[in-house]
Amino acid sequence: IFEGLLPEGLNIYATTASNAEESSWGTYCPGEDLSPPSEYETCLGDLYSVSWMEDSDKHNLQTESLHQQYELVKKRTAGSGLGSGSHVMEFGDVGLSKEKLVLYMGTNPANENYTFVDENSLKMPSRFTNQRDADLVHFWDKYRKAPEGSARKLEAQKQVLEAMSHRLHVDNSVMLIWKILFGMSEGPAVLNRVRPSGKPLVDDWDCLKTLVRAFERHCGSLSQYGIKHMRSIANICNAGIQVEQMEEAAIQACPTIPTGPWSSLHRRFSA
The missing domain is CATH 3.40.50.1460 (Rossmann fold)
Known part of the structure; x- marks a missing residue:
């Protein structure tokens, strides 16, 4: 930060x-x-x-x-x-x-x-x-301690599965967008690039905010877990990708937004 x-x-x-x-x-x-x-x-x-x-x-x-x-x-x-x-x-x-x-x-x-x-x-x-796993610890502990067959155990199990499904969706969507934008071979390299010490995360902070919102409009909320991909989105800005290109890639990667609570934008955008 x-x-x-x-x-x-x-x-x-x-x-x-x-x-x-x-x-x-x-x-x-x-x-x-x-x-x-x-x-x-x-x-x-x-x-x-x-x-x-x-x-x-x-x-x-x-x-x-x-x-x-x-x-x-x-x-x-x-x-x-x-x-x-x-x-x-x-x-x-x-x-x-x-x-x-x-x-x-x-x-x-x-x-x-x-x-x-x-x-x-x-x-x-x-x-x-x-x-990043603190929410899973909470849901898993609820599940572990709930009586077998109880409504509490079923609810905790549902919460664990929803959280895991959301994580998989976010990770897969981000990776697919990167491959669409940079190709199969270059995508992972751009995704994980770390800037030299002393340089900020991104040169254009407005670009970062715009690309995060483009992702979330088409793929759903990053949520707290998905914040781990913020560096990767910053790398897209640093590579000179325009918002129109990001929008098109997100549309291809995410034909629909999952209906689970973690993907909802009711808490507004992440940036």
């Missing part, structure tokens, strides 16, 4: 849960070693945001700096490095990270005698959930 867009000199310091190429991860999810109470049936937070909030709860914010917290949160959010976890990033005026947390968050008198130690005292979960 800040890549290539937040230069130094604006007196702004920002951190993000992940780098420009990956998703963040949920934690305190059903089935994990640190699960929420059984009645919640959902992930309670994002590993990144949970980490800085828990760190703030434990430490003396009058002595801990933004940079010290950043390093602890970065280490915890990276996970085991075995395919789970993400890379916390910082942008803008990094020099501001020398300042103490108390300037921005206040302090907790109960922690004022805490002596900061440069190590991670936060418990590391043994397993995380990709944020």
